[in-house]
Amino acid sequence: MKNIYRTFGKVKYFPYLCTMRPQKVLDTEILTGLTKVFRSKGYEGASLKELSEATGLKKASLYHRFPNGKREMADAVLHHIGEWVEHNILRALADEEVSPQMRIKNSIAQIRKLYSGGKDVCILRALSMEAGLELFDKQIQGGMEQWIDSFHKVGLALGLSDSKAKKHAIQTLIDIQGSLIVTKGLDDIKVFEQTLKKIENNYLKI
Numbered sequence: 001m002k003n004i005y006r007t008f009g010k011v012k013y014f015p016y017l018c019t020m021r022p023q024k025v026l027d028t029e030i031l032t033g034l035t036k037v038f039r040s041k042g043y044e045g046a047s048l049k050e051l052s053e054a055t056g057l058k059k060a061s062l063y064h065r066f067p068n069g070k071r072e073m074a075d076a077v078l079h080h081i082g083e084w085v086e087h088n089i090l091r092a093l094a095d096e097e098v099s100p101q102m103r104i105k106n107s108i109a110q111i112r113k114l115y116s117g118g119k120d121v122c123i124l125r126a127l128s129m130e131a132g133l134e135l136f137d138k139q140i141q142g143g144m145e146q147w148i149d150s151f152h153k154v155g156l157a158l159g160l161s162d163s164k165a166k167k168h169a170i171q172t173l174i175d176i177q178g179s180l181i182v183t184k185g186l187d188d189i190k191v192f193e194q195t196l197k198k199i200e201n202n203y204l205k206i
Contacts (some may be wrong), residue, residue: 030055030065031080034073039121042129043074043136071135074127078139081123085114085143093150100157104203107150108196111176118183118192125177147173158206172199 033054037046051073052059066072092106115122124140148169155165179195 030057031077035077035081035123038074038077039123039126041126043070043127044129046070074136077123078127078136078143082139082143086146089114090146090150093154100154101204103154103157104200107154108200112193112196115180115192118180118189120180121184122177122180125180144173154203155206158203160206168202175199 033056034051037050037054041047041050048059048062048070051070052062055062057065062073063069066076088110089107092110093103095103095106098106114120124143127136128140148166151169151172152165155168156162158165160168175195175198179192183189183192
């Protein structure tokens with residue numbers, strides 16, 4: 001499968017010297033910290049102080065790893081989450097070795113995991129506000145199109161016409177994103193869970 005997320009731009013990673021823990025673990029922790037700040041503050045609202053505190057790195061170390069500053073940090077986060085989405089969600093939707101119904105079930109389970117059961121904001125939405133939209137518009141559009149395309153193909157596999165499969169796929173993305181906003185606003189994760197069950201049932205009834 002073509003990885004549209006790999007077109008987000010190459011991200012430089014600089015060696016982080018530490019004899020206590022593996023480099024891979026440290027990279028994951030750093031990206032997790034950056035993701036948390038961007039999700040909660042957006043691109044414009046995320047301060048270098050907050051990004052530094054979230055990663056456990058001093059500002060100088062943070063700039064050593066990301067010479068282009070906050071823009072490069074956000075690129076790294078998009079790339080990291082994009083790879084996770086491709087490996088865990090998009091591949092589940094494209095897995096022709098299992099039935100379309102099972103593809104839906106498997107992908108829904110991974111979507112639940114991606115957003116921590118509705119507790120986490122979508123990074124594409126978080127970076128689509130204010131300056132973030134101008135900087136990452138192609139990445140955001142590309143990511144959403146990939147989601148729609150993957151659900152579109154599942155709809156076709158379930159026997160829907162091309163137009164109905166496309167409409168179903170777009171509505172699925174709207175439902176996921178909308179439920180995350182309402183879940184956060186009401187502080188009620190049941191909203192997200194109910195939405196995922198609704199999406200699953202809608203596909204399984206086809």
